Amino acid sequence: MIEFQLDETSGVATYLQLVQQVHQALRLGMLEPGEQLPTAQQVVARLAINPNTVLKAYRDLEREGLVRARPGRGTFVTGSLPRTDPDTQARYLEAMTDWLRSARAAGLCPDDIEAIYRTAFRACFAEGAA
Amino acid sequence: MTAVIETTGLGKQYGRKWALRDCALAIPGGHVVGLVGPNGAGKTTLLHMAVGLVTPTCGTIRVLGEPPAAGPALLERVGFVAQDTPVYPRMSVGGHLRFGAWLNPDWDSGLARRRIEQVGLDPRQRAGSLSGGERAQLALTLALAKRPELLVLDEPVASLDPLARRDFLRALMEAVAEHGLSVVLSSHLVGDLERVCDYLVVLVASRVRLAGEVAALRASHYRLSGPRRDPGTLPASQEIIEESHTDKQSTFLVRTDGPVHDPAWTVTPVGLEDLVLAYMSRADDAAARRPRLGVVS
Numbered sequence: 001m002i003e004f005q006l007d008e009t010s011g012v013a014t015y016l017q018l019v020q021q022v023h024q025a026l027r028l029g030m031l032e033p034g035e036q037l038p039t040a041q042q043v044v045a046r047l048a049i050n051p052n053t054v055l056k057a058y059r060d061l062e063r064e065g066l067v068r069a070r071p072g073r074g075t076f077v078t079g080s081l082p083r084t085d086p087d088t089q090a091r092y093l094e095a096m097t098d099w100l101r102s103a104r105a106a107g108l109c110p111d112d113i114e115a116i117y118r119t120a121f122r123a124c125f126a127e128g129a130a
Numbered sequence: 131m132t133a134v135i136e137t138t139g140l141g142k143q144y145g146r147k148w149a150l151r152d153c154a155l156a157i158p159g160g161h162v163v164g165l166v167g168p169n170g171a172g173k174t175t176l177l178h179m180a181v182g183l184v185t186p187t188c189g190t191i192r193v194l195g196e197p198p199a200a201g202p203a204l205l206e207r208v209g210f211v212a213q214d215t216p217v218y219p220r221m222s223v224g225g226h227l228r229f230g231a232w233l234n235p236d237w238d239s240g241l242a243r244r245r246i247e248q249v250g251l252d253p254r255q256r257a258g259s260l261s262g263g264e265r266a267q268l269a270l271t272l273a274l275a276k277r278p279e280l281l282v283l284d285e286p287v288a289s290l291d292p293l294a295r296r297d298f299l300r301a302l303m304e305a306v307a308e309h310g311l312s313v314v315l316s317s318h319l320v321g322d323l324e325r326v327c328d329y330l331v332v333l334v335a336s337r338v339r340l341a342g343e344v345a346a347l348r349a350s351h352y353r354l355s356g357p358r359r360d361p362g363t364l365p366a367s368q369e370i371i372e373e374s375h376t377d378k379q380s381t382f383l384v385r386t387d388g389p390v391h392d393p394a395w396t397v398t399p400v401g402l403e404d405l406v407l408a409y410m411s412r413a414d415d416a417a418a419r420r421p422r423l424g425v426v427s
Contacts, residue, residue, distance in 0.1 A: 006325070011399040013348050014325065041307045048300035049325045050162050051307035056328075056345065123393055 001038055002031055006047055014049055018057035026066065026081040037067060037075045132195040134159045134280050134312045135180055139189035142175050149175040150336050153189065157314070157329060159279075161343075162306060164327035165316040166406055172336040173316040174213065177284050180314070181210045194280055206236060209278035213285045215269035219258025223251050223268060227275070234276040242275035245301070263294025267301065274305050281305075283315040287322050299326050320403045330402070332409050340409045344402065351405055354395040355381040372408040383408045 002025050004018055012020075025031040038046075040054040058075050061067045066079040103113050133156045140153040150172035157163055165173050178184040179191050182199025191197070196204050217226060223246060231237040246253060249267040251260070257268060266286060273281055283302075287295040303326055306313060317323050323330075330347060332340040340347070351371070359380045361370055368390075372383040383400060384390075390397050400408075 008324065011401045013345060013399075015345065041304065044303045044307045045300065047325070048296055048303055050303055050328050052160070052162065052328045118396070119393065122397070 001036065004038070004043055004047060006049070015053045015057040015060070018043075018054065019060050022057075022061055022066065023081060026077070026079075027083060029083060031077050033077050033080060035077045037077070039074055132159060133157055133192070134161075134163075135191070135193055135314065136195075137189060137191045140176075140179065140186055140191050141188045142172075142179060142184060143187040148336050150179075150333075153338055155331065155338060155341055157331070157341075159312050160310070161312060161329040162303075162327050163312075163314040163329040163331060164320075164323035165314060165331045165333060166320050166323065167316075167318065167333035168410065169318055171333040173318075173333055174284055176333065177210075177282055177314070177316060181208060181282055206234065206276065207279045209273035209276055209281040211269050211273050211281070211283040211286055214289060215262075215266040215286060217257040217260070217265055217268055219256065221257055222253065223255050223257060223260075224253030226257060226268060226272060227253070230272045230275055236277050238275045238277050241277075242271055245271040245274065249301075261294075263290050263297065266290060266294065266298050270298065270301060270305075274309075277309065278311060280312045280314070283313070285316055285318070288317065288319075295322065302326070320406045324402050330406070332406055334410050339412075340406070347405065348399065348402065350387055351383065351385050351400045352390055353381065353383050353398045353400050353404075354390060354392075355379065355398075356392075356395045359394075371412060 002022065004021055006014060006017060010017070022031065022037070037058065040051040040058075043049065043054045044051050058067060058069060062069060062075075064079070066077065066081070067075050068078045069075045100113065103116075108116075135155060135157045137153050137155045140155075141151040142149045143151075153172075153176065165176065167173050175184060179186055180193050180198055182205075194204065194207055198208075199205060218229075221229070227239070227242045227246065230242065231239055246268075249264065249271070251264055251268060257265065260268065270283075270286070273283075286302075287298055290298060299322070302313065302315075305311065315323070315327075328344050330340065330342065330344050331338060357380070358375055358378055361373055361380075361382070364370065364382065364384070365386075367388055368382075368384040368386040370382055370384055374381050383404075
């Protein structure tokens, strides 16, 4: 069973942290259809958080079609997320590494590079979200 | 669902000083509500009016749809734990449970016994010799065993060490998960409430500065930082809560319902503590009418 962790310094809302941890576990194959998520009571006893927060996270996951609540029995994984193809990952890692090497050779310092990356990342995903 | 606490134009005056004024709130049921503000902001006054210990000077307040302390029927539905979790020092732990059973018709003695055992309290021990954390757990047990629909707690964790604080809040959250009761608790420290509250009311200098669901508040506030900018150039849809400037850089905390598209900004989420502190200091500024700070380099 998945065990949730909280990072209080991340600035990310608690329910979102729970949702993201389920996403990641699905993507890594650590959670599979049929498996049960901890009950709100179990999460509350472990993390001392508001049970409504847990239920909100589970409702979001249910809306995404990833889990289903069965009254009186608990919440179960029903969907899956595509596992990222390792070859694709390796190809993009290589391309990124080449890009970083060329940026450094062009005289950019690590902070410059990070600022460029962040700006491009945000621009790219803001387009998708809008 | 009926609002657990609903107020309009509520105020309380002590002599010439307003402890609370123009208070308009409609807190929906099923939440764990954090009432936050500095000492002396009016938190205790509001909570005491909610449980019928203090009569308002003006305005109205309704608790679970009725005037506070409307009669025994309403009192049975509301639990209250006063500041510093007072108990009777010379009475034993078991004596407190028997006293509670005698006073409350719907007393859940099974729940009371289970909780006392869980916390590890000896029923024969005098309440006066309990540690702060144990006393708080006893007071919480008494309040929960009457099986209230609404539980009101005034600064329940202020005097507890971090471990006892975590234990107390965990016990409270387990009760919410099990019984589905609504909770209103106050604290002068936001950090205490960050994990447990899903609804927030910020009280500063006897007025409500901010109220709403935590998820909605967090989704509508951002910190923007980037090259120095005149606040007047921000879109009208972005309300500035806090700003600071150096000669080259500007940082704004804004409230907005839409996404922030401006590529010049680095946009970061705002933690609950920073959010509350921003509203508190804004209230300060307005009250003292201090001139706005110019460039700080």
